[in-house]
Amino acid sequence: MSYADLYLTQSPLIISPNNDSAPIASIFGVPFDSTHSYKPGCRFGPDVIRDAFNNIEIFEPDFGVDLETVNIQDLGNIQHTVVATEMLNMVEKTTKELQKNKNQLIILGGEHLLTYGTYMSFPKETGYVVFDAHYDLRDEYADIKLSHAAYLRRIVEKRGAENLIHVGARAYVKEELEFLREHNIKTITNQQIRDGDGPKLLNQMTEDFDSVYTSIDLDVLDPAFAPGVGNPESIGITSRELYDMITSLQERNIVSADIVELNPSFDNGSTASLAAKMISTIIAMNHAKQS
Numbered sequence: 001m002s003y004a005d006l007y008l009t010q011s012p013l014i015i016s017p018n019n020d021s022a023p024i025a026s027i028f029g030v031p032f033d034s035t036h037s038y039k040p041g042c043r044f045g046p047d048v049i050r051d052a053f054n055n056i057e058i059f060e061p062d063f064g065v066d067l068e069t070v071n072i073q074d075l076g077n078i079q080h081t082v083v084a085t086e087m088l089n090m091v092e093k094t095t096k097e098l099q100k101n102k103n104q105l106i107i108l109g110g111e112h113l114l115t116y117g118t119y120m121s122f123p124k125e126t127g128y129v130v131f132d133a134h135y136d137l138r139d140e141y142a143d144i145k146l147s148h149a150a151y152l153r154r155i156v157e158k159r160g161a162e163n164l165i166h167v168g169a170r171a172y173v174k175e176e177l178e179f180l181r182e183h184n185i186k187t188i189t190n191q192q193i194r195d196g197d198g199p200k201l202l203n204q205m206t207e208d209f210d211s212v213y214t215s216i217d218l219d220v221l222d223p224a225f226a227p228g229v230g231n232p233e234s235i236g237i238t239s240r241e242l243y244d245m246i247t248s249l250q251e252r253n254i255v256s257a258d259i260v261e262l263n264p265s266f267d268n269g270s271t272a273s274l275a276a277k278m279i280s281t282i283i284a285m286n287h288a289k290q291s
Contacts (some may be wrong), residue, residue, distance in 0.1 A: 091117030127209030161218030228267020
């Protein structure tokens, strides 16, 4: 029995019009938010993102790709647990196993802690690009080290920061800034994005990555564009700015991406729709490059 059979609910909700061909991307969800510190409810995010994906247009004219004609494989959700170590164990084993299929892997959150299990399952040289209003570099939060507010520090402690790029931070504490400077973590600031330099900088900073893992914490966006998140922060970036930075990676080999921190309880539908658009864009970019 595979880990996918053991840990995934096998209840796919994304409708793929073409199930006859080999899948170009595989998707699974992680309904976990047990370490959340402000507005819990992100565990309901994966299925709401799926519903939005099923109801947006997935023809991507910018890349000449019609996702209606390809197979996108939805494997369902990881079994629900409230224990962080159990979630990370299931996520890590499932991610490692699914990598063998060589499909692009998309993970739906859930809170950002899940990325500690997914990204760490990829080879160390895999580039990591994270879009987030927060650095998530605290040593611990509420006396918890395995926290959504500390996951990135755990990654740096194990792998270093050489292949890490953080984009869009605007809310952090002094401890995190000191850790970031001590470890020379590369960043693209909120101000650089507002100045219009985000896409160019991101393209330049990822030139040497043979493969990229992209993590999108939806709170990187201003709440005017993404109200449905667990930890909203004002004065954020726009949806167009995020899209332009994502598409600046179109020549990169994006092996995996996660979309995290959608909280449907506070959404009006716009956040879920944007999350679905990011998934469609990332899959279409990768498919266009390989076609």
